[in-house]
Every structure is written in structure tokens, then in C-alpha cells.
Amino acid sequence: MIGELLSVRGVRHAALVAPDGQVVAKVGLSDEQTGPELxxxxxGRAVIGSLQTNLKSGGWQELLLDVDGGPVLLTPHGDQILLTAFDEVASLGRIRFAVRRLLGSA
Known part of the structure; x- marks a missing residue:
């Protein structure tokens, strides 16, 4: 399913992560790279949980982290989180569109 994201210009890798931290699916990531991504x-889960508590909000749409290795988009998918790492923040619109299209069809 998430393999389609690698065809989007700018996407370096992606992983679908369960609530317990286990990787459900990954593309473009070796086992050595999976640790830092998790x-x-x-x-991200901690930040989102804190914001939800402080803002008294139940849902969230996405979280963008701009880290040394490049931007990473965290998107909820049920109780899992889809991590999408890409080349530059300028690609965000294209990445968001591809992620929404993928998760909408899942």
C-alpha cells in the first residue's frame, strides 16, 4: 500500500507505525534506519497527546517535523501513524496530496 509514495517526487521513505511502535509496513528504509524514525x-505521539490535552481537542490531521535529516510528515491512519520523509519543505503540498490520496483509498 505505502509503496506508492515512493513514486512521488521528493519522497525518500515512508513507514506505517502501530500504537505499540512496531513497524507495520515500510518502504525505502533499511532496518538500521528504522530506529531513528520510530x-x-x-x-510526535507525545507532542500530539500533550497538545490534545492542553487544547481539549480529540483529533488531529498531521504534524510536520523539520529535522536535520529533512522534513517528516506524520499523518494519522486509524490508530496507526504514517511517517513520510521527504526532501524539502517546498514539496509539502505535493506530499500531503499523495498521502491523502493514498489513505483515502486504503
Whole structure:
């Protein structure tokens, strides 16, 4: 399913992560690269949880992290999170469109 994202210009890799931190699916990532990416997902979950508590909001759409390795988009998919790493923030619109199209068809 998420393999389609690699065909989008600018996408470096993607991973679908379960609530317990296990990788459900990944593309473009080796096992050595998966560790640091999971740290981003765990940190993203913590930030989102804190914001939801403080803002008294139940849902969220996405979280963009601009880190040293390049931007990473975290998008909820049920109780899982889709991590999409890409080349530059200028590509965000194209990446968001591709992620929404993918998750809408899932």
C-alpha cells in the first residue's frame, strides 16, 4: 500500500507505525534506519497527546517535523501513524496530496 509514495517526487521513505511502535509496513528504509524514525513517531505521539490535552481537542490531521535529516510528515491512519520523509519543505503540498490520496483509498 505505502509503496506508492515512493513514486512521488521528493519522497525518500515512508513507514506505517502501530500504537505499540512496531513497524507495520515500510518502504525505502533499511532496518538500521528504522530506529531513528520510530523515535520521531514516539516523540510526535507525545507532542500530539500533550497538545490534545492542553487544547481539549480529540483529533488531529498531521504534524510536520523539520529535522536535520529533512522534513517528516506524520499523518494519522486509524490508530496507526504514517511517517513520510521527504526532501524539502517546498514539496509539502505535493506530499500531503499523495498521502491523502493514498489513505483515502486504503
Amino acid at each position: 523515535t520521531l513517531v514516539a516523540a
